[in-house]
Amino acid sequence: MxxxxxxxxxxxxxxxxxxxxxxxxxxxxxxxxxxxxxxxxxxxxxxxxxxxxxxxxxxxxxxxxxxxxxxxxxxxxxxxxxxxxxxxxxxxxxxxxxxxxxxxxxxxxxxxxxxxxxxxxxxxxxxxxxxxxxxxxxxxxxxxxxxxxxxxxxxxxxxxxxxxxxxxxxxxxxxxxxxxxxxxxxxxxxxxxxxxxxxxxxxxxxxxxxxxxxxxxxxxxxxxxxxxxxxxxxxxxxxxxxxxxxxxxxxxxxxxxxxxxxxxxxGGCTPVDPNVLANTPLALADGSMTTLQQSPLAGLAPVFIDLGCKHHVDPRLMVAIAAHESLLGLGLPGTRHVNPPSQATTTDDGFFADGLGRQWQWKAGTKFCGKFNPFGLLHPDATTTFDCVDPPNDLGVAQPVLKFDRYTLSIEYLAEHLAVDWLYFKGDGGCPGFQTTVSGIANNAGASCGYPRSEEELGWAANVTIFFQDLGGDPNDVRNPRGFTQPRPERIKLVFRKIDDPSDILITDPIGRRVGFNVQTQQIINEIPEAVFSGRGTSPAKIDIVDPLDGTYMVTLTGTSDSPYFVKLFAQNVTGTFSRLTVAGDISKGETIKIPTQYSKEGGSFLPINVRVDPRTFNTKSRGVFTARAMIPAGLEISLSDINTSTIRLQGIAPVRTQIANKKQLVATFNRRDFIALSSGKAQKLTLTAALKDGTLIRGSDTARIIHTTFFNQFSAGLASLFTTLSRSIGTFFGF
Incomplete structure (x- = not known):
């Protein structure tokens, strides 16, 4: 009873x-x-x-x-x-x-x-x-x-x-x-x-x-x-x-x-056995042995394979990166992983140890604390405001880690990131692009490509190579299939990614069609045929536009809280290679930020800047120089100091020197004689290109008249002009 x-x-x-x-x-x-x-x-x-x-x-x-x-x-x-x-x-x-x-x-x-x-x-x-x-x-x-x-x-x-x-x-x-x-x-x-x-x-x-x-x-x-x-x-x-x-x-x-x-x-690619990928023992940095199947990534071997295949990246490379960066999600070598531990909440500061016994701090109220991110994927805002560790990470930089809604999304972002930023990236500025080996990827993760310093110095390549080889991969070719060259696409795509930031995104194409979230109507809008929007609040938020038009795409962000924002654009061109654009900054609740981006099927994507050539007419046969002044348009949150000056070119020609004037203009000085190969006569468009330190391309144009005339030619032409003028005046005076 x-x-x-x-x-x-x-x-x-x-x-x-x-x-x-x-x-x-x-x-x-x-x-x-x-x-x-x-x-x-x-x-x-x-x-x-x-x-x-x-x-x-x-x-x-x-x-x-x-x-x-x-x-x-x-x-x-x-x-x-x-x-x-x-x-x-x-x-x-x-x-x-x-x-x-x-x-x-x-x-x-x-x-x-x-x-x-x-x-x-x-x-x-x-x-x-x-x-x-x-x-x-x-x-x-x-x-x-x-x-x-x-x-x-x-x-x-x-x-x-x-x-x-x-x-x-x-x-x-x-x-x-x-x-x-x-x-x-x-x-x-x-x-x-x-x-x-x-x-x-x-x-x-x-x-x-x-x-x-x-x-x-x-x-x-x-x-x-x-x-x-x-x-x-x-x-x-x-x-x-x-x-x-x-x-x-x-x-x-x-x-x-x-x-x-x-x-x-x-899509199709080289088969990788999911059982081998899931169950191959890996010797981790803390001395333990584990497998993908025994980690928080258990059951995701097919996802690695599918998304690697889709982006033509060897899925074993992505698993090897997770093994190096976060002990397959089991610990924190740097600020890199994952979910906060059980004793740390979003309302209380909490200290915890990683797999190497080091102490880290989860800070209350921070946003970028690496949720579902075992790959060390970083937010570009290298400030301490949103850093969730103490001390700074193993790069020596207090740089927040991206947060994702689930592991499958961070795997997808990594595959996309490797394909677009390394394997099939045509290169810009100091980044040569087309890096298809483990060591090439490591060497390209340096200052010239927008990273704090080369990961090679941190043993990244050595560790990833060991894990990659354990899984049966070839560190000399991380593509899938090996030797794959990005084909000329039947349909070109323009891909926008808004990563882990509290803002609404709306894209307007060159003829005024929109896709994204309309804050005025509080509704999803999609006026671009076959465009795909992942939805409001997704992390990452994704907008894909098929067969994009040449011209200006306006990215409009509206803040839903006070926080940094991070927008990345992958632009495919007719050769199948990619150019990239990354814009990051701070946005306040209710604030609207507009980011104009230029796209062309031949050249990819870039941020537009204002350019002024001075003087507007110059002679390539005379000694001396002329200048091209680069100015950042209002509303574009980049600074002149972000420009990698070694990448500045005007019609493909490098300047002899550069300097920042009045904090508002970057002045590039060019030798007049370097432009003698250009056509002369009428005014023509001169285009200045450069790359920011993170690899983002910028471009702007102005018109100038170029002449190729020696002093004798000028003197003779002047006499001829004077003689013609006098002859006409005399004829008019005497009536003949």
């Missing part, structure tokens, strides 16, 4: 929750109980088309839906950062999906007679809606992915209860790929730490509403999540993906999933 008595409080608490839940649902009677028999049939294929990326539609074969028809709705208006690709997206709801638009103060609770099932927590599930798509997997498939958000009315009243509404996306009926940043299944409780902090009760919420507050759900995931699945084992086969949402334990209080951009990424 005593044993049974201890369950009485649990039973009473559950009954209280059931009563509370029922009374809450019934307190708003305007949402009627619906009968599915009265609803018209839905066009199931239209649901699939709403979420399929344009380049994936060809692999779609069929779709099936179970549930009440009102549980699905295709939207073309923007909600919560959707659509992320194209002009439409799907809402899948445990209630009435079309009721999603509104504000969090609106309460929705519907019983719609949907399907039944079992929730991930093992509870009976009601009003279950399931959309299943069948896809043919092409022979060069790499990854299946889609973006999603989850919103619910269950918060805050029914947190930590049996009412765990849920969302899943299962491949072939078994593997759920719709996961939260900590790899948990999407349920009410699991999603709460990643959602807005709502208070009050479920019918009358208060506190922090979703941002933007454009839907009726009390709590919504702050950031668009990206689900992904390795398709390489399924090449040439047929798969299904089943999107499912449901009410747990009862059918009251609606929840919804926002879904878009289901796509298959394709």
């Amino acid at each position: 005593t044993q049974n008595l201890k369950f009485i409080p649990v039973i009473l608490f559950t009954l209280f929750l059931l009563q509370s839940h029922t009374s809450t649902a019934q307190s708003r009677t305007s949402n009627a109980v619906l009968s599915p028999q009265t609803l018209s049939p839905i066009d199931i294929s239209s649901l699939a088309n709403a979420i399929l990326a344009p380049d994936t539609s060809q692999f779609f074969t069929s779709a099936a839906f179970t549930g009440a028809d009102v549980q699905t709705h295709v939207f073309t208006q923007g909600l919560q950062g959707f659509p992320t690709n194209g002009n439409s997206f799907l809402v899948l709801s445990s209630g009435v999906a079309s009721q999603a638009p509104g504000t969090a103060s609106t309460f929705v609770s519907n019983t719609v007679g949907g399907g039944t099932g079992v929730s991930p927590d093992g509870f009976n599930a009601l009003d279950v809606a399931t959309l299943t798509l069948t896809l043919n997997v092409p022979n060069d498939a790499q990854m299946l992915s889609f973006g999603f958000k989850f919103g619910t009315e269950e918060n805050p009243t029914f947190l930590n209860s049996v009412f765990q509404d849920f969302f899943t996306a299962k491949i072939n009926g078994s593997t759920n790929i719709a996961l939260l940043p900590n790899n948990d299944t999407v349920t009410v409780d699991n999603a709460d730490p990643f959602s807005n902090d709502i208070t009050g009760d479920s019918t009358l919420p208060t506190g922090e509403f979703p941002s933007p507050n454009d839907v009726v759900y009390n709590a919504v995931l702050r950031n668009t999540q990206t689900a992904s699945f390795n398709l390489t084992p399924f090449r040439g086969q047929t798969i299904t993906i089943a999107f499912q949402i449901g009410d747990a334990f009862d059918s009251a209080l609606d929840s919804a999933a926002f879904i878009d951009n289901l796509r298959i990424e394709r």
